[in-house]
Amino acid sequence: MPKITYITADGASTVIDAPEGSTVMENAIKNMVQGIEAECGGACACATCHVYVDEAWKDKVGEPEPMEEDMLDFAYDVKPTSRLSCQIKMTADLDGLVVHVPERQA
Helix, strand or coil, rough: CCCEEEEEECCEEEEECCCCCCCCHHHHHHCCCCCCCCCCCCCCCCCCCEEEEHHHHHHCCCCCCCCHHHHHHHCCCCCCCCEEEHHHHHHHHCCEEEEEEECCCC
């Protein structure tokens, strides 16, 4: 099972086993990762599951689709590696993925 490491704004790290096909957001909510609110439940209709993909993983995760880019306009402190965690589906290729949770959500 692929693993995801969530690093919160205060530097705390949580490693989670993530079933293939699940999203980074679903796993954060299921495991109560601090800082991921996911108010829309994963519908790509808010920006409260915003994360920064670790630079080493940026190419493997890929770029956001246009709808996600539009929602990122509402996120707090957007960076080049910003993604909505509800739009990142876990695969075997993403085993070891590292994401950083922003200081706050929009």
